[in-house]
Amino acid sequence: PFPTTGMTGGEIEVLGYRGMKEYEISFDEFEVPASNLLGETEGMGFRHLMATFESARIQTAARAIGVGQNAFELGLKYALDREQFGRAIFEFPRVANKLVMMAAELIGVRQLTYYSARQKDSGKRCDLEAGMAKLLGARVAWAAADNAVQIHGGNGFALEYPVSRVLQDARILNIFEGAGEVQAMVIARRLVEKGN
Known part of the structure; x- marks a missing residue:
């Protein structure tokens, strides 16, 4: 179960390194509040x-x-x-x-x-x-x-x-x-x- 609406997915079984989990995540009509914007300015998250x-x-x-x-x-x-x-x-x-x-x-x-x-x-x-x-x-x-x-x-x-x-x-x-x-x-x- 994901913590919020608009996120779906599940765990991916992997060959090794099992202590670190891998997940597939999909976003459908998922909204991020402006207060959670990475980089504080739109377009700066990648930097x-x-x-x-x-x-x-x-x-x-x-x-x-x-x-x-x-x-x-x-x-x-x-x-x-x-x-x-x-x-x-x-x-x-x-x-x-x-x-x-x-x-x-x-x-x-x-x-x-x-x-x-x-x-x-x-x-x-x-x-x-x-x-x-x-x-x-x-x-x-x-x-x-x-x-x-x-x-x-x-x-x-x-x-x-x-x-x-x-x-x-x-x-x-x-x-x-x-x-x-x-x-x-x-x-x-x-x-x-x-x-x-």
């Missing part, structure tokens, strides 16, 4: 929405780091616990190398995200850095989740293992707050504008 993108992209980068860190921790635990040929699979270079790259990539994107957040907190423009943190964070989270599933082998594809859900959760990060392709175009324009 106010655009002003939220830096923060939203920093937040998405932070969420991506959390998903990637979870994937890393699950992969590391499994690699240390799972034995093949009388030793932990962590001792096999291809497994250890996957974990090393996960750790290194997570540190890098975490630092870029911290930098973006500090810029934002200082009132400085950071759309370039926030966009890069979001784009890279989403890619790092997906790679970490994919590698953690690979470390688990067939078990990683089983729903009983939490790593399968982490893979599902990682997928949306490259879509919301600007799809990766769109994010890359925005970054490219800013690079030219900034003269880097």
